[in-house]
Amino acid sequence: MLKQHLQFKLSQKLSPQQIQLMKLIQLPTQAFEQRLKQELEENPALEGGKEEALNDLDSEFDNSSEEYNDNESINTDDINVDEYLSDDEIPEYRTQANNYSSDDEEKTMPYAAGTSFTQYLINQLNTYRLSDEERDIAEFLVGSVDESGYIRREISDIMDDLAFTQNVYTSEEAILKVLKIVHQLDPAGVGARNLQECLSIQLHRKNKTEDTDLAIAIIDNAFDQFTKKHYKKLIQKFNITEEQLKGAITEIEHLNPKPGGSYAGNNRIVEHVVPDFAIKIVDGELELSLNGRNAPELHVSREYNNMLKGYKDSKEKSKSQKDAVMFIKQKLDAAKWFIEAIKQRQQTLFVTMSAIMNYQKDYFLTGDERNLKPMILKDIADEISMDVSTVSRVANSKYVDTPYGTKLIKEFFSESMKNDQGEDVSTREIKKILETVIEDENKKKPLTDETLASILKDKGYPIARRTVAKYREQLDIPVARLRKKI
Numbered sequence: 001m002l003k004q005h006l007q008f009k010l011s012q013k014l015s016p017q018q019i020q021l022m023k024l025i026q027l028p029t030q031a032f033e034q035r036l037k038q039e040l041e042e043n044p045a046l047e048g049g050k051e052e053a054l055n056d057l058d059s060e061f062d063n064s065s066e067e068y069n070d071n072e073s074i075n076t077d078d079i080n081v082d083e084y085l086s087d088d089e090i091p092e093y094r095t096q097a098n099n100y101s102s103d104d105e106e107k108t109m110p111y112a113a114g115t116s117f118t119q120y121l122i123n124q125l126n127t128y129r130l131s132d133e134e135r136d137i138a139e140f141l142v143g144s145v146d147e148s149g150y151i152r153r154e155i156s157d158i159m160d161d162l163a164f165t166q167n168v169y170t171s172e173e174a175i176l177k178v179l180k181i182v183h184q185l186d187p188a189g190v191g192a193r194n195l196q197e198c199l200s201i202q203l204h205r206k207n208k209t210e211d212t213d214l215a216i217a218i219i220d221n222a223f224d225q226f227t228k229k230h231y232k233k234l235i236q237k238f239n240i241t242e243e244q245l246k247g248a249i250t251e252i253e254h255l256n257p258k259p260g261g262s263y264a265g266n267n268r269i270v271e272h273v274v275p276d277f278a279i280k281i282v283d284g285e286l287e288l289s290l291n292g293r294n295a296p297e298l299h300v301s302r303e304y305n306n307m308l309k310g311y312k313d314s315k316e317k318s319k320s321q322k323d324a325v326m327f328i329k330q331k332l333d334a335a336k337w338f339i340e341a342i343k344q345r346q347q348t349l350f351v352t353m354s355a356i357m358n359y360q361k362d363y364f365l366t367g368d369e370r371n372l373k374p375m376i377l378k379d380i381a382d383e384i385s386m387d388v389s390t391v392s393r394v395a396n397s398k399y400v401d402t403p404y405g406t407k408l409i410k411e412f413f414s415e416s417m418k419n420d421q422g423e424d425v426s427t428r429e430i431k432k433i434l435e436t437v438i439e440d441e442n443k444k445k446p447l448t449d450e451t452l453a454s455i456l457k458d459k460g461y462p463i464a465r466r467t468v469a470k471y472r473e474q475l476d477i478p479v480a481r482l483r484k485k486i
Contacts, residue, residue: 021341021344021345022389022390022393024341024342024345025345025348025349025390025393025394026393026396026397027397028274028276028397028398028399029274029275029276029291029293029294030274032293032294032345033293036048036296036342039338043331043334043335043338044301044304044331045300045301045304045328045331045332045334045335046298046300046301046331046334046335046338046339047298047299047300047301048296048297048298117145117147117260118142118143118145121142121145121182121185121190122139122142124185124186125138125139125142125181125185128181130178130181133168133170133174134174134178134181136162136166136168137162137168137170137174137175137178138178138181138182140158140161140162140166140168141158141175141178141179141182141191142182142185142191144158145190145191145260146260147260147261148258148259148260148261149187149189149190149191149192149198149258149259149260149261150191150192150193150194150198150260151179151182151191151192151193152193155172155175155176155179156172158175159171159172159175162175179191183201187256187259187260188201188202188205188256188259189201189202189255189256189259190259190260192259195257196219196220196223198255198257198259199219199252199255199257200216200219200220202255202256202259203215203216203219203251203252203255204216206251210244210247211244211247211248211250211251212248212251214238214240214244214245214247214248215248215249215251215252217238218234218238218248218252219252222234222237222238225237226252228481228482229481229482229484231245231484231486242486245486246486249486273399273406274291274293274399275291275399275400275401275406276290276291276294276349276398276399276400277289277290277291277349277353277398277399277400277401277409278291278400278401279357279364279400279401279402279403280403281364281365281403284365286357286358286361286364286365288350288353288354288357290346290349290350290353294345294346294349295342295346296342298338298339298342299339300332300335300336300339301335304328304331304332307324307325307328348386348390348394349394349398351384351386352380352384352386352390352391352394352395353394353398353400353409355380355383355384356375356380356395356409356412359373359375359379359380359383360372360373360375360412363412364402364403367402367403367404369428369429369432370429370432370433371429372412372414372426372428372429373426374414374415374417374425374426374427375412375413375414375426376413376415377391377392377395377413394409395409395410395412395413396409396410411428414426414427414428415427417430417461417463425461427471430456430461430463430471431471431474431475433456433459433461434452434456434468434471434472434475435475435477437452437455437456438452438472438477438483441483443483443484443485444484444485444486445484446480446481446483446484447480448480449465449468449469449472449479449480450465452465452468452472453465453467453468456468
């Protein structure tokens with residue numbers, strides 16, 4: 001049986017405007033520019049650039065537009081047109097997003113143009129005399145080369161694909177024959193199926209010397225022992241001296257393990273990092289600035305204002321005019337909100353980065369990562385009285401230009417550990433010291449994780465061996481055996 005009852009509960013919901021603001025805050029500079037361009041295209045009531053006179057529009061929202069909803073029905077009789085047509089003198093900053101000069105920041109980004117890596121290889125194939133079938137196979141092989149310069153597919157799979165997609169019925173032997181031609185293309189090593197073959201191809205194309213001959217023998221016949229740096233076994237296997245082995249290893253170290261990466265015009269997407277902030281040291285003090293691209297000049301369209309004037313002055317208001325004024329009101333509300341949201345975004349970014357800069361003042365003044373303080377999102381959130389999620393949105397996707405290079409903001413956050421004096425130190429500080437110790441070690445006898453833990457303990461950082469191993473892996477430093485050199 002159905003029953004009817006009342007229930008009271010407290011709930012908190014984000015308005016569509018708040019959700020959009022959070023999304024705007026999360027966007028880095030380049031993505032924000034795209035979002036701004038999209039809004040300008042979709043909302044004709046929003047215009048970019050400066051306007052000659054900005055004294056005809058009221059910058060405040062009327063009460064009816066604070067909780068605007070696309071599905072909400074609007075009665076044109078309830079619209080107070082006068083609130084959109086106020087003749088009060090309004091300062092420019094009330095209807096513009098910023099007062100920056102258009103020359104403050106470079107707005108353009110150059111992009112390099114060139115031939116794709118695949119086309120570059122095909123152009124080389126045109127210099128070879130090949131039958132129609134060989135050319136089809138060669139072009140298919142070149143098309144299978146990845147961005148590192150390798151063909152990582154099995155020959156049997158390539159043979160099947162040639163039959164199904166190119167209607168070329170051939171054998172594995174024929175494909176391997178054409179593959180040798182691909183191996184002759186530049187850059188040396190392209191088309192290899194694994195690292196061993198890649199290095200071998202490059203060595204065979206070098207001028208013959210004792211070192212290259214020995215390097216070829218090592219790569220072709222003892223690759224596993226070489227990768228594991230079992231140097232004593234290599235010396236015994238090839239009956240050579242340590243100096244001869246060192247010469248061969250030097251030849252190998254000069255090879256390119258990713259031949260595709262050396263081609264500047266390959267078809268990989270090049271990501272341009274545009275700093276969202278810039279920190280400079282002026283007279284011994286830190287100075288923070290926001291990238292001018294984050295502060296566009298925006299204003300509400302005067303044409304839409306004139307449309308509302310025409311509606312107000314008309315004595316007889318038709319249904320089409322009422323429909324038009326509802327559309328105009330919605331677009332004006334959206335334009336005003338977007339301008340206000342951008343101003344809030346600017347303020348949030350600047351306040352958050354200012355707190356981070358002041359918190360890590362010692363680091364930004366010196367550039368020494370050992371001066372980084374332990375800092376978590378909550379530390380900054382408490383400092384600026386904002387939610388942790390807001391700080392996270394700023395830190396995870398934004399970059400700052402410092403005197404020591406362009407840094408991802410989230411890199412300044414780290415957990416803390418206790419040193420032997422009971423003081424909180426940043427894990428970044430410990431990692432930097434660990435990295436320095438490994439750089440200064442004797443490469444003939446690299447330090448084990450246990451030895452590294454002992455050294456850090458002597459320096460006042462009592463951490464376990466497994467913690468050292470974790471930090472070493474995070475720094476992308478191999479184990480002691482793989483760091484060994486002769």
